[in-house]
Amino acid sequence: MKLYSYNRRKIYFTCIAIVMTAVFLMGRLAYLMVAKADYYNRAATGLHERERSIKAPRGRIYDRNGNILADNKAVCSVSVIHSQIEDEEAVIQVLNEYLDKGESEIRKKVTKVSSRELIATNVAKETGDQIRELNVAGIKVDEDYKRYYPYGSLASKVLGFTGADNQGIVGLEVWYNEILAGEDGSIHTVTDAKGIELPNVKETRVSPVPGDDLVLSLDLTIQKYATQAALSVMEEKQAKRVAMIIMNPQNGEIYAMVDVPEYDLNQPFQLNTDLAGYESMTDGEKMDALNNMWRNFTVSDTYEPGSTFKIVTATAALEAGTVSLSDTFYCPGYKIVEDRRIRCHKTTGHGSEDFRHALMNSCNPAFMTIGERTGATNLYQTYQKLGLFQKTGIDLPGEANSIMHKLSDIGPVELATMSFGQSFQISPIQFVTAAATVINGGNKITPHIGMKVVDAESQVMTELQYPVTQGAVGSETSATMRDLLESVVAEGGGSKAQIKGYRIGGKTATSEKYPRGTGKYISSFLGFAPANDPQVMAFVMIDEPTGVYYGGTIAAPVIQEVFSNILPYLGIPKEE
Structure with a gap:
């Protein structure tokens, strides 16, 4: 009886276990067939579908007059699908013959068991068409686009370039990447269980969406004039670099931005200069050399502005009411500040001079006195209003900010040197923007290139x-500053920027680079026209010129040459 009861319980529990297992399996099957039906349907479909992307044509970049500065060139991408290859050696032979790739690299990819291996991108369309016509099993040739720059190196540090994936890397190409990039399309094909495309099933295509076009404030003609002038003075003075910005001071539109030497946008990974020991460099060192070549000095670097900054000091003094045009100053050729003897560029001194002539003569002792009267707090209030403590917001990546003293750290020596543009650093674009604010009626604009x-x-x-x-x-x-700066060109240190029939305003600078005493200088000039109603402003800086290095002697004539070409071009009439 005991055995009978034991067997009954055993059978009972076994039946319960079987029923519960059956219920669980049925529930699991229902879950897989109903709740997860879409998931497994997509997974099953995915086993038999292949997708290849079609790159979207990138938006074009135009200058303000409709000239194409960045375009798209039709190219091809070549890949292999391992499951469709019938003769590996034939595939290797064809790819080795038509593509600029090593045979070992091609063989490695062709023999690799994978759904798809990309062999080469940016293949010339003619070459891609020739490979496609051979109809070798396993080789796929898809249409593609490559960025193309019709003017080579022109405005290279502004435009920037794209990578192999057609995404922006530097310059405007990366800043406006979301606008220019577009949306890639795709090609869908169906395969059998072995991964071979079914010949009777039509492939489906999702067309790419082209990127939007971008119109710039740059003017191709003005950019060419500026680049030619910069290259000419760089060669003449054997300078390290020459940078130039030409802008409409009324609204911040940049007509030209130059930083020579430039580089070839169609071959951006090729150095623009012969660098000693380049071949023996590490990959990191080579990348540093390329980054330095791509760097836009006018935006991404800072420098001591020197005497051009007297524009800001004079503005601060007039705004604070600490000086007037009738005030006089005395220059013996130097000024003693604490334990320092800070000299004027004219070591014999300018003698007695009024405010106008202090600016015309670019007299350091006079401006040290002006700075002392104005005070650091008033100076910094003007710096703040002119945007010298923050980035300008220009639509280019990598903008640098100024390097200034803390207000609490400014002593008499710092105040004196700041007054004539030394002991701090700003970027060229910050200075040009501040100067535009001073002369355009007092409105702080945002410099920009995208229109x-x-x-x-x-x-x-x-x-x-x-x-x-x-x-x-x-x-x-x-209005006072426009008048004073016109005097600088008409009668003062900027006289080499004069153009008959045009009223030109401007200011020169010659600043010694750190460390002092090396004999390395930056010569610069900022000019604008017409002086009474500024429509165009130009700034040039010559980095480490050899021989004569004074800004009034070598930088002012560069702007004179540029203005001689572009003022008539812009339709600015001469005056009697």
């Missing part, structure tokens, strides 16, 4: 907007 975006599908044009701060400088101060 409009053109929708790829609707062709609707959208104007890009940039911030403007009204009244950063008083209008009376602005």
Whole structure:
């Protein structure tokens, strides 16, 4: 009886276990068939579908007059699908014959068991068509696009370039990448269990969406003039580099931005100079050399502005009311500040001079006195209004910010040297923006290069907007500064920028580089025209010129040459 009861319980529990297992399996099957049906359907479909991407044509970049600065060139990408290869040696032979790749590299990819191996991108369309016509099993040739720059190195440090994936790397190409990139398309094919495409099943395509076009404020003609002038003076003075910015001071539109030597945008990984020991460099050192070549000095680096910064000091003094045009100063050729004897560029001194002539003569002792009267707090208030403590917001990557003293650290020596543009650093674009604010009536503008975006599908044009701060400088101060700076060119140190029939304003600078005493200088000049109603402003800096290095002697003539070409081009009339 005991055995009978034991067997009954055993059978009972076994039946329960079987029923529970059956219920679980049925529930699991229902879950897989109903709840996860879509998932497994997609997975099963994925086993038999292959997808290849089609790159979207990148948006074009135009100058303000409709000239194409960055375009797309039709190329091909070549890949192999291992499951479709019938003769590996034939595939290797064809790819080795038509592509600029090593046979060992090709063989490694062809023999690799994978769904798809990319062999080469940016293959010339003619070459891709020839490979496609051979109809070798396992080789796939897809259409593609490569960025193409019609003017080679022109404006290279502004435009930037794209990588093999057609994504922006530097310059405007990366800043406006989301606008220019577009959306890639795809090609879908169906395969059998072995991964071989079914010949009777039509492939489906999802067409790519082209990127939007970008219209710049750059003017191709002005960019060419500026580049030619910069290259000419760099060669003549055997300088390290020459940078130039040409801008509309009323609204911040940049007509030209140059930083020579430039590099070839169509071969951006090829150095633009012969660098000693380049072949023996490590990969990291080579990358550093390339990054330095791509770097836009006008935006990404800082420098001591020197005497051009007297524009800011004079503005601060007039705004604070600490000087007037009738004030006089005495220059014996130097000024003693604490334990320092800080000299003037004219060691014999300028003698007695009024405020106008202090600026015309670019007299350091006079401006040290002006700075002392104005005080660090008033100077810094003007710096703040002119945007010298923050980045300008220009639409280019890698913008540098100024390097200034803390207000609490400014003693008499620092105040004296700041007054004539030394002991601190700003970027060229910061200085040009501040100077534009001083002369345009007092409105702080945002320098910019992008003007409009053109929708790829609707062709609707959208104007890009940039911030403007009204009244950063008083209008009376602005008018006075325009008048004073016209005197600098008409009668002072900037006389080599004069052009008959045009009223030109400007300021020169010659600043010694750190460390002092090396004999290395930066010569610069900022000019604008017409002086009474500025429509165009140009700034040039010559880094480490040999021989004569004074800004009034070698930098002012560069702007004179550029203005002689572009003022008539811009339709600015001469005056009697």
